[in-house]
Amino acid sequence: MENKNFTATIEVAKSPQEVFNCIKEIPKWWTKDFEGSSAKLNDEFIIHHPGQHYSKQKLVEIIPGKKIVWLVTESKLNWLGKDKHEWTNTKMIFEIITNSKSILYFTHEGLVPEKECYVRCEQGWNMVIKDQLLNFIINGKTI
Secondary structure, three states, rough: OOOOOOEEEEEOOHHHHHHHHHOOOOOHOOOOOEEEEEOOOOOOEEEEEEEOEEEEEEEEEEEEEOOOEEEEEEEEEOOOOOOOOOOEEEEEEEEEEOOOOEEEEEEEEEOOOOOHHHHHHHHHHHHHHHHHHHHHHHHHHHO
């Protein structure tokens, strides 16, 4: 069966640990509308763009230098017409592998084409992962 979850991949000439450390610095690459912590297992954080987006994530898996998994425990995407809570119980998975460079595989598990938010979220994640996170990892450029 084909994986329909949203995915994005970036490749960088940085160590897996450097990539891993950058992922944990959410306010520097995803959004400054951040409160909480994302450093250790069971940490929780909130992303809140008033009137647009609210999501609460819990760090449910962490393997230093290799993997980070966030579970969305609450969400409200105000711009959706049907189910404003589409992100609830989805997971954001960051997996890092190494060949000559570090390759970061991002999957938003549960964000599938059948979801109302898929097209806009796909555009948003592509910008956040392939532009903002990539620039932060490579150049230290924050948002």
